[in-house]
Amino acid sequence: xxxxxxxxxxxxxxxxxxxxxxxxxxxxxxxxxxxxxxxxxxxxxxxxxxxxxxxxxxxxxxxxxxxxxxxxxxxxxxxxxxxxxxxxxxxxxxxxxxxxxxxxxxxxxxxxxxxxxxxxxxxxxxxxxxxxxxxxxxxxxxxxxxxxxxxxxxxxxxxxxxxxxxxxxxxxxxxxxxxxxxxxxxxxxxxxxxxxxxxxxxxxxxxxxxxxxxxxxx
Amino acid sequence: xxxxxxxxxxxxxxxxxxxxxxxxxxxxxxxxxxxxxxxxxxxxxxxxxxxxxxxxxxxxxxxxxxxxxxxxxxxxxxxxxxxxxxxxxxxxxxxxxxxxxxxxxxxxxxxxxxxxxxxxxxxxxxxxxxxxxxxxxxxxxxxxxxxxxxxxxxxxxxxxxxxxxxxxxxxxxxxxxxxxxxxxxxxxxxxxxxxxxxxxxxxxxxxxxxxxxxxxxxxxxxxxxxxxxxxxxxxxxxxxxxxxxxxxxxxxxxxxxxxxxxxxxxxxxxxxxxxxxxxxxxxxxxxxxxxxxxxxxxxxxxxxxxxxxxxxxxxxxxxxxxxxxxxxxxxxxxxxxxxxxxxxxxxxxxxxxxxxxxxxxxxxxxxxxxxxxxxxxxxxxxxxxxxxxxxxxxxxxxxxxxxxxxxxxxxxxxxxxxxxxx
Numbered sequence: 320x321x322x323x324x325x326x327x328x329x330x331x332x333x334x335x336x337x338x339x340x341x342x343x344x345x346x347x348x349x350x351x352x353x354x355x356x357x358x359x360x361x362x363x364x365x366x367x368x369x370x371x372x373x374x375x376x377x378x379x380x381x382x383x384x385x386x387x388x389x390x391x392x393x394x395x396x397x398x399x400x401x402x403x404x405x406x407x408x409x410x411x412x413x414x415x416x417x418x419x420x421x422x423x424x425x426x427x428x429x430x431x432x433x434x435x436x437x438x439x440x441x442x443x444x445x446x447x448x449x450x451x452x453x454x455x456x457x458x459x460x461x462x463x464x465x466x467x468x469x470x471x472x473x474x475x476x477x478x479x480x481x482x483x484x485x486x487x488x489x490x491x492x493x494x495x496x497x498x499x500x501x502x503x504x505x506x507x508x509x510x511x512x513x514x515x516x517x518x519x520x521x522x523x524x525x526x527x528x529x530x531x532x533x534x535x536x537x
Numbered sequence: 538x539x540x541x542x543x544x545x546x547x548x549x550x551x552x553x554x555x556x557x558x559x560x561x562x563x564x565x566x567x568x569x570x571x572x573x574x575x576x577x578x579x580x581x582x583x584x585x586x587x588x589x590x591x592x593x594x595x596x597x598x599x600x601x602x603x604x605x606x607x608x609x610x611x612x613x614x615x616x617x618x619x620x621x622x623x624x625x626x627x628x629x630x631x632x633x634x635x636x637x638x639x640x641x642x643x644x645x646x647x648x649x650x651x652x653x654x655x656x657x658x659x660x661x662x663x664x665x666x667x668x669x670x671x672x673x674x675x676x677x678x679x680x681x682x683x684x685x686x687x688x689x690x691x692x693x694x695x696x697x698x699x700x701x702x703x704x705x706x707x708x709x710x711x712x713x714x715x716x717x718x719x720x721x722x723x724x725x726x727x728x729x730x731x732x733x734x735x736x737x738x739x740x741x742x743x744x745x746x747x748x749x750x751x752x753x754x755x756x757x758x759x760x761x762x763x764x765x766x767x768x769x770x771x772x773x774x775x776x777x778x779x780x781x782x783x784x785x786x787x788x789x790x791x792x793x794x795x796x797x798x799x800x801x802x803x804x805x806x807x808x809x810x811x812x813x814x815x816x817x818x819x820x821x822x823x824x825x826x827x828x829x830x831x832x833x834x835x836x837x838x839x840x841x842x843x844x845x846x847x848x849x850x851x852x853x854x855x856x857x858x859x860x861x862x863x864x865x866x867x868x869x870x871x872x873x874x875x876x877x878x879x880x881x882x883x884x885x886x887x888x889x890x891x892x893x894x895x896x897x898x899x900x901x902x903x904x905x906x907x908x909x910x911x912x913x914x915x916x917x918x919x920x921x922x923x924x925x926x927x928x929x930x931x932x933x934x935x936x937x938x939x940x941x942x943x944x945x946x947x948x949x950x951x952x953x954x955x956x957x958x959x
Contacts, residue, residue: 331745331748331749333749333750333752333753333774333777333778333781334745334748334749334752334753336752336753336756336774337749337751337752337753337754337755337756337757337774338752338756339756340753340756340757340759340760340767340771341755341756341759341760343760344756344759344760344762344763344764345759408744408745408747408748409744429748429751429752430751432755433755433756433758433759
């Protein structure tokens with residue numbers, strides 16, 4: 320079994336050390352990269368050979384969602400498929416929503432236990448991971464929706480009946496495998512359709528696509 | 538009453554009354570109308586009485602109306618003077634008195650209509666017509682009545698508006714103090730906002746440090762479970778993280794405490810003016826006076842004096858009824874300073890009880906003895922005495938039987954001590 324390769328980006332060395340001990344204590348994952356400088360992280364991101372990047376808040380020159388946005392963009396442009404999990408000192412739905420909008424797969428607070436962190440890491444490495452659509456919808460209602468771009472709306476209007484069904488099932492939070500099975504089609508076709516829409520809309524994650532399509536269909 | 542006289546509060550209204558009476562008398566004497574002098578004298582009396590004995594002024598309004606109608610050489614001018622008195626009543630009188638003032642003014646307007654319009658030839662001489670029928674005389678009565686009524690009503694409304702202005706906006710001095718205070722408060726808020734921002738940054742750092750402690754200890758738990766030899770390393774890291782958090786916490790603690798100290802130290806004797814305004818707004822007429830040549834004090838002394846007066850005012854507010862007058866007197870002598878904070882709370886309280894029909898039996902020696910320091914909270918007085926003792930001062934708190942309470946703070950060598958300190 321291949322180990323999950325984890326990268327840590329946080330300017331606080333002690334936090335990195337703590338996260339590193341939790342991850343390295345697991346048999347199926349290990350920390351292969353630690354970075355303290357956000358600018359250098361963005362420059363080197365395309366070359367990272369990691370499955371998950373854990374990104375902290377305490378960056379010197381770049382902070383919060385701006386850093387996540389640049390990092391996610393750099394990864395997408397390099398076709399690097401590693402997932403981003405961002406964290407902060409405390410968990411809050413607002414911070415989680417902002418992180419997701421910026422390009423994180425999900426968000427966790429340092430006030431959550433190590434067990435939750437490990438579970439989240441194992442979940443986000445699944446290529447078709449999305450946050451629970453109900454939770455996303457509720458955050459979108461409270462903090463404002465993510466507007467669909469014109470390109471996305473155009474692309475959605477060009478979908479045939481089967482493709483539309485795929486997207487409808489995607490919006491319910493089902494995995495690619497489950498959608499493929501339900502519609503009796505190849506899983507790769509489902510994945511390919513979703514990836515095409517993400518690219519056409521200029522987005523960086525499935526969560527963002529789910530939010531944008533939901534907002535457009537309301 | 539005696540206190541009112543001693544306080545010379547009658548002085549300004551007497552000056553107004555004197556001027557009004559003189560102007561009125563002068564105008565009457567222009568036409569050698571000696572009977573008109575009765576009106577002038579009564580006008581002066583009515584004006585003086587508006588401040589303290591409004592009922593007398595209200596009673597005199599119809600009399601003045603009659604006199605001006607019957608004897609004045611210049612009824613229009615005399616009516617203006619009478620309107621001024623009605624305006625003053627509207628300023629100083631109670632709501633009940635104001636209602637009676639309106640009734641009295643209306644009766645006066647009717648009597649003026651009758652005497653000047655119906656029986657007299659006031660309008661005829663002014664407009665140059667002959668009142669040769671009952672209908673014309675009745676019209677003259679109506680016109681004079683309405684003119685007088687409108688004039689008196691206007692005076693009453695203007696007086697009431699002035700009173701409302703005094704109540705809600707204050708005198709120009711109060712407005713000025715309020716503006717100064719608002720400016721200072723704005724500055725203080727800006728300063729506090731700045732402090733809050735710094736405290737926010739410090740607390741953010743602290744959160745990071747604490748998060749690091751939590752992260753390291755939690756990571757340690759996982760590490761020790763898989764490799765017990767990691768325990769020492771984990772403990773070292775935890776200790777390091779704990780120390781960092783503690784030092785950040787210390788910075789925040791020091792900062793917050795230093796901010797509070799600098800705030801308190803900023804109070805000066807000059808700031809008492811604002812405090813007096815605030816107490817006036819609360820319903821305690823507070824007047825600050827200073828005698829002698831003041832000298833420079835250091836920040837600690839200023840704060841000490843401010844604190845003494847502040848506590849004394851708090852004490853009055855706690856025990857004395859609304860309407861109590863407070864005098865804060867600074868007596869500067871060659872090398873020392875005496876601060877007196879006097880109030881007439883007992884007098885006001887007794888007056889209120891009397892007006893409710895309660896019998897007041899005066900006071901006795903026992904009352905004097907009992908209340909020597911009982912008005913002041915013991916701990917507060919002790920703290921003020923300790924504070925004054927730093928500058929070789931002493932504080933005496935006494936009750937002036939039948940009048941109120943007096944706090945005296947005496948600093949015999951304040952100037953020398955200030956010079957030594959500098």
